[in-house]
Amino acid sequence: MGSNITIDDVAKALGISKTTVSRAISGRGRVSEKTKKRVLEYIKEVDYVPNAMAKGLAQRRNFNICVTLPGDYNAMELSFFHSILVGISDYLADKEYDILIAKVTENDISGLKRIVNNKKVDGVILTRTVIDGEAIKFLKTIDMPYLAIGSCPYDDVVQIDSMNYEGALELTSILLSKNFKKISLVCGNMLHYVTSDRLNGFKDAFKQANMKFDSSLLYADVVSESGIDKAVEDALRNGTDCIVCMDDYICTRVLRKLKTEKKKVPRDVKVASFYGSPILEFNVPAITCLEYPEDEIGMLAARTMLEMLEGEEEVPLKQRVGYNVVLKESTKIV
């Protein structure tokens, strides 16, 4: 394994030129079936593996894709990122591509810059935490294919998005059909596109049901822990019977607050989340939520990236993946 023989050695051993060997391996160019077979058998026998760097230098690419690693994160996003990474990895490995990691924070993209400027990758996949930041601005100024996973403020950027609007709409509709009368919604940062997407779905569910949403039960821009606590207090005071959370992070805090307030879920109040994660599954009771197929998202991102690099056609500017509504105990009518 990991032998140190070169294409030259192979050529000499077989008494042919390296050109022929190269062609036999790559499949490009015409080689007789006989010699091709001879080459393929020999390289397997001696376990010859082409040197990726030399190949890259000659072809001016390196078969590496950069994936950004969120440097500042909350525990909830981890499973999202990990699943995405696994999806991307699975797809790329098949095609003999590899993943290079670039840690990126909101105000530090030096790692990404270095990797890109050093030409260590053929393309960049941006994960959702950074798509609003400096990263895209930087990539826009240079000649390097890239795409974004998640909602993205630019409409000239290739992106893989989730059906956040539709998911929120459907889940909310289901809750309304259960006859909850005072549904409240706790939102995080309203500047995030994903937030407004889900909020729109939420509101439209009311419209479709010909009901009106009591806007005093909408808690926007609730980012701090204490903010969430206050929102929950207020909602309870207003007699909410169902608290919907924008994401799993908020949901965890809401559950915590309900516990200290001695409110039982689902007996005293129902709870649902527009984004589910393993951390919510472990909760007792399990939480009704929307689930997104993260590995599929990763795969799709990887496939799209390779199409950008190798495909002849334009790739669609925006692709969207579905969701599942997962009904659990937290919204059960007791």
Added chain:
Amino acid sequence: MGSNITIDDVAKALGISKTTVSRAISGRGRVSEKTKKRVLEYIKEVDYVPNAMAKGLAQRRNFNICVTLPGDYNAMELSFFHSILVGISDYLADKEYDILIAKVTENDISGLKRIVNNKKVDGVILTRTVIDGEAIKFLKTIDMPYLAIGSCPYDDVVQIDSMNYEGALELTSILLSKNFKKISLVCGNMLHYVTSDRLNGFKDAFKQANMKFDSSLLYADVVSESGIDKAVEDALRNGTDCIVCMDDYICTRVLRKLKTEKKKVPRDVKVASFYGSPILEFNVPAITCLEYPEDEIGMLAARTMLEMLEGEEEVPLKQRVGYNVVLKESTKIV
């Protein structure tokens, strides 16, 4: 940014040879301060960045380190892996190295093999989930520096380990000093080195306190969810006053079971974990546990790897990082 000029262009523009430019940049070899300054200023002006692949080809290395990504995981390990990754990334980025990801599962290391055989990396860092498996066996057969993060069954492998024994010893001692009389311990896979390390610390704490451990309260090889449930039931039946969990995964399940059994923590029974993670922090009440500085572990692993690659001296075969005992509400005497 990301200009496409080469070292040749720089040399010509400055009327000197590329060798001199190369030397001015790398710092290797003697160059007059004057020309060095001239070069450095010029490359900054035109934003020249050396092509990493060409450099790699010439130097027979590529300034990439492979980090294995656990393909099969439980949600708990995620924060561990992520923190490690951030630590490694931070250290390596400083030294102009990058991280290549290889997804590895217990019985599939083909991705790792490809990356290594293609010579896409200079070294490999194994993360804990795979250190018992095929990966090490493979790496032992070839000529590629590698190290393992976590306890490792081989004593000829460079490893970065945590002070699992000492941590378990100290935490258990503290619990004993609180006069809990019937401490039970729920363990996972006993084949894992980390498990036996912690178990030894646990037992030795009893010895040091001149107390004897009731072995009927030791639940070994509890791997399934139902197994954990049974262990908790049995422990409660035996009148346990404190349940110690081998890790955060087990702890989550134990807490869940206690909840369905209507046992309040810490009122009815105390709970502690030999491994803490964000998921336990969010619990109400917060759980007493051991915390390990994961980013430091990552940094240390990265530093050690670079020493293996560039250092002149041998690196220590085994380095160990400390821990913190975090006392929370779950073991408070009410």
Added chain:
DNA sequence: CTGTTAGCGCGTTCAA
């Protein structure tokens, strides 16, 4: 202190 020459290992013209 600097330049010349020769590779690193592979792909790719262009002839044959």
Added chain:
DNA sequence: TTGAACGCGCTAACAG
């Protein structure tokens, strides 16, 4: 169908 020669961009050995 094959091969010789050159180039990818850089570093290293050897002169000067």
